[in-house]
Amino acid sequence: MTQSRQQLVAGAADMLRRRGLNATSIREVAKHAQAPLGSTYHYFPGGKQQLATEAVRWASDTVAEILRAKLKAGPVDGLRGFLALWREIITGNDFEAGCTVVAVSIEADSTALAAAADAFSTWEEILADSLRSHGAENAEQLATLIVASVEGAVVLCRAQRSAVPLERVGAQLEDLVRAATR
């Protein structure tokens, strides 16, 4: 059933961003999705690596979709939406969740890692396109800074159990975006 499959992927993505790759067991993913263990290997014959790869792609697409939607109102509003998204993830989960893509980037190898690289590149490109079309000359550079600093801030927020890093980073990024666009 496609329903169960999607639930496994989304559930895996959620567990990955909370505990990391190696602390997330297939057993728990199956239990969390109320699916038997065998189903997991039925849907994902490639095992844990395949599940992790698809979870990263799912998380990547989810964020990309929100980012694209928010950017329709302009780069500043897009940035704000991006920041609000992460702020909600951080504070809405009592500082116990981070970014699925970062978690996989740090622990995974080959295929899942490649999916993580694609996720970052996609977000960077979406941001750069918007910045460029609004007159920014350093669009690629600024887009990379936004992705890197927000992801880094999410890590700091989690460790320090505070939303302050994200707020500080957001304020400065907004100034930079305003200055770069017209």
Added chain:
Amino acid sequence: MTQSRQQLVAGAADMLRRRGLNATSIREVAKHAQAPLGSTYHYFPGGKQQLATEAVRWASDTVAEILRAKLKAGPVDGLRGFLALWREIITGNDFEAGCTVVAVSIEADSTALAAAADAFSTWEEILADSLRSHGAENAEQLATLIVASVEGAVVLCRAQRSAVPLERVGAQLEDLVRAATR
């Protein structure tokens, strides 16, 4: 012996930044340091959590020391030293190593996580002190942006197997530091 103890801590820090917390076993740390498994529990009765905590503190102190030394030549040179440090870790290990503190931040709980939070705070304070003493009005904000964006860039570099994110972030941070200080 204190020699073996230090070797266990340093070796653990290195393995943590490569594989992450949960993929780093006490067995391998002991083997890597050419110490028997029992020694590890002799030196670190608190088990894996204690070892991880001390590894984070060791990594934190190592970076803090380099940061302080480089900042003596001013904020811009300090930033450059900070960037060079991470660039060397990334490229010198074929994009297979990242930051010990980030790895622990994403996977650890309680004590080790608190050590990670302290590490980030320490680096932020060191940078903020330098920026403030050189006339920056937004010293704390800028220090947070530096730590967050560099740590985030390290994650991106690893995933994308490229030093470009760190270069892009570094160039923009240098402009910001120049503009903020006098």
Added chain:
DNA sequence: GTCTATACGAAGATAGAC
């Protein structure tokens, strides 16, 4: 075709031999 039960290995931690 779905799911339960199990195989097999490796993890953290400890007890007890030298």
Added chain:
DNA sequence: GTCTATCTTCGTATAGAC
């Protein structure tokens, strides 16, 4: 006091019962 051998638990993955 140092280290080896072992206990227990949990991981991934699979084989075979419904």
